[in-house]
Amino acid sequence: MDKGLLQRDVARMLGVCEDSITNWETNFAQPQIQHYPAIIALLGYYPFEHETESFAGKIKQLRFSKGYRYKQLGEVLGVNASTVRGWEQALNVPTKRHRFQAAALTQQSKKKQYPSK
Secondary structure, X not given: OOOOOOHHHHHHHHXXXXXXXXXXXXXXXXXXXXXXXXXXXXXXXXXXXXXXXXXXXXXXXXXXXXXOOHHHHHHHHOOOHHHHHHHHOOOOOOOHHHHXXXXXXXXXXXXXXXXXX
16 A cells, blocks of 8 residues: 555654654554554555454454454443454354344444455
């Protein structure tokens, strides 16, 4: 991606310091999840490579797209963080109600989401 932006411009757009951008570019550090939505918007696509067909993959994509930690998504869906983590790791199966809630959130997200890489 070459938009002709300087690190300071990108840092300002994402609300982080220039050192963060340097560390991300050199793989010294990874962005925190709360920065993912702004990164996705800046890039214009979803940059994360993982499967998205299963419920586990869809939950992960939803969390990343919204910038939610496990606990935050759990609060939205009325479950605890370990339940969300279990769904994402395909260790347990969500109830029908939780699948519908997640699907509704995913549909809301898709209205704002960008195509996959």
